[in-house]
Amino acid sequence: MRKQEDFSEWYNEIVELANLTDKRYPIKGMNVWTPYGWKIMRFIDTYIREECDATGHDEVCFPLLIPETEFKKEKDHIKGFDAEVYWVTHAGLNELDVRLLLRPTSETAMYPIFALWVRSHTDLPLKTYQLVNTFRYETKQTRAFIRVREIHFFESHTCHVDEEDAQRQVEEDFVILENIMKHLCLPYFLLRRTEWDKFPGAYYTVGVDTLLPDGRSLQLGSIHHYRENFSRPFNITYEDEKGEHKFAHQTTFGMSERLVGAVVAVHGDDKGLVLPPDISPFQVVIIPILAKGNVEKVAEECQKLRQELTAAGLRVKLDDSDERPGSKFHNWEIRGVPLRLEMGMRDIEGGKVAYARRDTGAKGSLDRSNIVPQVREKLDQISADMRAKALAASNDAIQDLDSLDKVPEKVVRFGWCGEEECGRKFEERTGLKMLGSPYNKEEYHGRCIVCGKPVEKPTYAARSM
Amino acid sequence: MRKQEDFSEWYNEIVELANLTDKRYPIKGMNVWTPYGWKIMRFIDTYIREECDATGHDEVCFPLLIPETEFKKEKDHIKGFDAEVYWVTHAGLNELDVRLLLRPTSETAMYPIFALWVRSHTDLPLKTYQLVNTFRYETKQTRAFIRVREIHFFESHTCHVDEEDAQRQVEEDFVILENIMKHLCLPYFLLRRTEWDKFPGAYYTVGVDTLLPDGRSLQLGSIHHYRENFSRPFNITYEDEKGEHKFAHQTTFGMSERLVGAVVAVHGDDKGLVLPPDISPFQVVIIPILAKGNVEKVAEECQKLRQELTAAGLRVKLDDSDERPGSKFHNWEIRGVPLRLEMGMRDIEGGKVAYARRDTGAKGSLDRSNIVPQVREKLDQISADMRAKALAASNDAIQDLDSLDKVPEKVVRFGWCGEEECGRKFEERTGLKMLGSPYNKEEYHGRCIVCGKPVEKPTYAARSM
Numbered sequence: 001m002r003k004q005e006d007f008s009e010w011y012n013e014i015v016e017l018a019n020l021t022d023k024r025y026p027i028k029g030m031n032v033w034t035p036y037g038w039k040i041m042r043f044i045d046t047y048i049r050e051e052c053d054a055t056g057h058d059e060v061c062f063p064l065l066i067p068e069t070e071f072k073k074e075k076d077h078i079k080g081f082d083a084e085v086y087w088v089t090h091a092g093l094n095e096l097d098v099r100l101l102l103r104p105t106s107e108t109a110m111y112p113i114f115a116l117w118v119r120s121h122t123d124l125p126l127k128t129y130q131l132v133n134t135f136r137y138e139t140k141q142t143r144a145f146i147r148v149r150e151i152h153f154f155e156s157h158t159c160h161v162d163e164e165d166a167q168r169q170v171e172e173d174f175v176i177l178e179n180i181m182k183h184l185c186l187p188y189f190l191l192r193r194t195e196w197d198k199f200p201g202a203y204y205t206v207g208v209d210t211l212l213p214d215g216r217s218l219q220l221g222s223i224h225h226y227r228e229n230f231s232r233p234f235n236i237t238y239e240d241e242k243g244e245h246k247f248a249h250q251t252t253f254g255m256s257e258r259l260v261g262a263v264v265a266v267h268g269d270d271k272g273l274v275l276p277p278d279i280s281p282f283q284v285v286i287i288p289i290l291a292k293g294n295v296e297k298v299a300e301e302c303q304k305l306r307q308e309l310t311a312a313g314l315r316v317k318l319d320d321s322d323e324r325p326g327s328k329f330h331n332w333e334i335r336g337v338p339l340r341l342e343m344g345m346r347d348i349e350g351g352k353v354a355y356a357r358r359d360t361g362a363k364g365s366l367d368r369s370n371i372v373p374q375v376r377e378k379l380d381q382i383s384a385d386m387r388a389k390a391l392a393a394s395n396d397a398i399q400d401l402d403s404l405d406k407v408p409e410k411v412v413r414f415g416w417c418g419e420e421e422c423g424r425k426f427e428e429r430t431g432l433k434m435l436g437s438p439y440n441k442e443e444y445h446g447r448c449i450v451c452g453k454p455v456e457k458p459t460y461a462a463r464s465m
Numbered sequence: 466m467r468k469q470e471d472f473s474e475w476y477n478e479i480v481e482l483a484n485l486t487d488k489r490y491p492i493k494g495m496n497v498w499t500p501y502g503w504k505i506m507r508f509i510d511t512y513i514r515e516e517c518d519a520t521g522h523d524e525v526c527f528p529l530l531i532p533e534t535e536f537k538k539e540k541d542h543i544k545g546f547d548a549e550v551y552w553v554t555h556a557g558l559n560e561l562d563v564r565l566l567l568r569p570t571s572e573t574a575m576y577p578i579f580a581l582w583v584r585s586h587t588d589l590p591l592k593t594y595q596l597v598n599t600f601r602y603e604t605k606q607t608r609a610f611i612r613v614r615e616i617h618f619f620e621s622h623t624c625h626v627d628e629e630d631a632q633r634q635v636e637e638d639f640v641i642l643e644n645i646m647k648h649l650c651l652p653y654f655l656l657r658r659t660e661w662d663k664f665p666g667a668y669y670t671v672g673v674d675t676l677l678p679d680g681r682s683l684q685l686g687s688i689h690h691y692r693e694n695f696s697r698p699f700n701i702t703y704e705d706e707k708g709e710h711k712f713a714h715q716t717t718f719g720m721s722e723r724l725v726g727a728v729v730a731v732h733g734d735d736k737g738l739v740l741p742p743d744i745s746p747f748q749v750v751i752i753p754i755l756a757k758g759n760v761e762k763v764a765e766e767c768q769k770l771r772q773e774l775t776a777a778g779l780r781v782k783l784d785d786s787d788e789r790p791g792s793k794f795h796n797w798e799i800r801g802v803p804l805r806l807e808m809g810m811r812d813i814e815g816g817k818v819a820y821a822r823r824d825t826g827a828k829g830s831l832d833r834s835n836i837v838p839q840v841r842e843k844l845d846q847i848s849a850d851m852r853a854k855a856l857a858a859s860n861d862a863i864q865d866l867d868s869l870d871k872v873p874e875k876v877v878r879f880g881w882c883g884e885e886e887c888g889r890k891f892e893e894r895t896g897l898k899m900l901g902s903p904y905n906k907e908e909y910h911g912r913c914i915v916c917g918k919p920v921e922k923p924t925y926a927a928r929s930m
Contacts, residue, residue: 061497
């Protein structure tokens with residue numbers, strides 16, 4: 001299990017050893033969420049709901065199946081998904097008149113209904129979101145959480161009076177994103193995608209990318225401004241204050257179970273998962289250190305410790321199985337529990353609890369009295385350190401590029417004039433994928449790496465996952 | 466909107482007026498969960514999770530699609546569902562080698578994996594559950610929440626060492642059910658289904674039925690003991706303590722969004738929904754009673770009231786829109802909010818808050834000081850009264866039947882010897898559906914209504930929804 005040597009194999013092994021998902025389901029790329037993996041996903045969902053609810057989004061749940069007739073209303077959209085949708089053609093013993101597809105994303109499911117919900121400017125903004133599974137017939141090699149065919153998905157869909165208000169929504173999405181990523185301790189880039197890589201039907205797309213340890217980029221989510229591109233074909237109009245009928249401007253924000261994949265990939269190490277405390281099913285594992293003559297006393301004290309921490313709202317596992325402590329350490333390291341507490345007779349007599357941090361391996365001891373705030377402090381420190389470490393690694397990985405002669409197989413930063421011709425040339429010559437330019441201003445003075453024109457903002461590219 | 470006169474029309478109207486779901490989605494029977502309806506459903510899901518987690522069930526999430534080859538492994542099962550599954554035959558531009566179906570229920574998705582998870586008696590009992598959407602191509606007339614084609618569904622699936630342990634699980638399911646139904650204030654019957662009406666593949670099925678105001682029964686859920694009926698075709702075996710390989714015994718427990726339909730149907734009245742406090746998106750609505758000269762003061766006091774109740778963990782809506790109070794009363798009555806509070810200048814000066822109960826219409830006033838415990842007490846009283854009222858109505862509806870001459874179009878209780886021949890005859894002659902005999906002992910001495918043989922337990926039948 002060497003992460004640095006063979007990231008790809010390490011990733012597959014860790015996912016399996018930690019039992020995050022079961023890939024043996026008889027349809028390739030459709031995996032089973034095991035209890036442990038699903039708990040992590042559900043914590044992430046909970047944070048997403050918290051953020052969306054706090055910003056006035058309403059949770060909805062739209063049907064899975066979309067009639068082909070609706071799907072075909074936005075032309076670029078269907079082109080973008082044509083090769084990767086699943087088709088329902090029969091129901092019971094009948095052939096259907098209109099084929100139905102499994103949602104790859106829900107624009108074409110929602111917008112016929114939005115057209116009914118939005119009547120007046122007083123109905124706007126309409127801010128909705130849902131957490132559902134989506135389906136894409138991936139032809140590339142599948143990989144747990146990262147490239148699957150049934151995808152656990154978050155999508156918010158909003159309608160606004162004009163482009164400017166939709167733009168405000170995009171900015172709000174960035175805040176929502178930042179708050180969620182803080183729980184996951186994940187660094188990310190906001191990159192405005194090139195014209196030829198934006199979402200089918202979008203006016204513009206901002207990709208949310210994180211870097212993998214092997215130098216590749218992984219898109220974790222995306223935020224789209226649609227302008228009127230969907231409201232026109234779906235006829236989402238409203239009457240403004242003067243009685244005029246106008247098309248709504250729309251945005252979407254989507255993220256997927258790739259967040260779990262990124263947590264595994266970015267934080268994990270050769271011993272297994274390293275989970276951020278906010279999303280770890282157990283934040284603390286307690287291991288009794290038993291010796292002859294003190295078994296009952298230690299077991300009792302460990303129970304008390306568990307109860308005290310649990311009562312304080314912490315998620316605690318007391319591993320009182322028959323295995324040896326060393327083997328328990330190993331098992332819980334694989335599963336990434338942030339903080340391990342150990343208690344034996346010597347600790348009890350000294351009024352101490354031994355600890356080991358999963359992220360750094362640092363060990364020490366805490367006072368048994370007043371244990372709760374000390375454990376909380378350790379968990380907060382672990383979160384902060386995980387964030388800082390991941391951010392530093394992400395920043396270090398970026399290489400500035402000023403010629404096309406020697407292109408590293410890593411994420412690179414360079415000048416690009418913005419012309420499609422130069423962009424396409426760059427992609428052809430390097431084999432890297434253009435990720436786009438930072439959405440937020442980033443100080444840069446350089447020249448287009450292809451045509452030499454001076455440029456004031458950088459562009460990023462990488463091998464993409 | 467007369468519930469007693471035309472229940473069916475009343476139901477459809479209430480669902481629409483309260484905006485619980487949007488039936489205008491372009492596929493019949495696949496409805497949109499609106500924010501209000503979805504909140505109610507999510508409260509129910511939360512109680513289901515609480516109960517399942519507290520009894521040691523692990524939440525999982527299995528893929529939606531099932532290969533035809535797996536689905537065909539249990540013969541009765543496929544026969545039971547053959548006419549009502551949706552088939553995926555194409556993906557992208559390809560025709561699939563093996564057709565995939567959308568889960569109508571998850572036995573055949575889960576059990577190939579259970580066969581891998583269950584190895585030893587130490588892996589048992591295996592207790593899992595999931596909350597997912599299921600799909601059935603209904604040919605009967607669809608009805609919101611009650612008969613739909615995409616169904617929000619709860620299903621628990623367990624594996625046990627033997628029939629007896631599986632039986633203990635069935636008993637635990639009854640406790641889980643009772644706890645959930647308490648939140649919904651719904652009365653129900655546990656009826657062991659006839660052999661010809663049990664779940665396809667089950668050893669026995671216990672139906673969870675509630676009665677609708679028009680005398681029909683509505684199945685809200687079911688609990689099945691499978692014995693080895695699925696573990697044999699799916700090869701779910703374990704090694705017991707002596708090293709022998711044995712088949713697991715299995716159970717399932719399922720319920721659906723019909724719970725929402727039952728809440729609407731059982732509790733609602735001619736004014737609209739009447740929601741049990743535990744699942745109402747808002748438990749309390751505050752209506753300011755404004756008059757000239759006191760607008761600001763009243764608005765301010767209403768805000769304070771809202772804050773105080775919200776801080777206590779109550780779900781509160783302050784309706785400070787521009788509509789007249791009467792119109793607000795009407796709107797929130799339609800939406801079923803259990804308790805309405807009104808506050809005007811006279812109330813403020815008198816240190817009072819006026820209230821109106823949604824369930825009984827009872828009005829009165831509460832002391833403004835120490836308002837939280839008084840509101841809680843009212844909500845508890847509303848829950849208790851809603852339970853009692855619904856239970857009394859359910860008990861009253863049952864008619865004892867001792868001959869086949871005059872059969873009412875209601876739920877009936879009668880003697881049946883247990884022979885299929887007599888049962889079938891009863892169904893033919895009355896047009897009613899046999900629901901089965903109470904799972905729990907119910908004092909009864911009578912004779913089979915068809916053959917006259919003495920019987921010691923009653924049987925129930927009704928027109929079913």
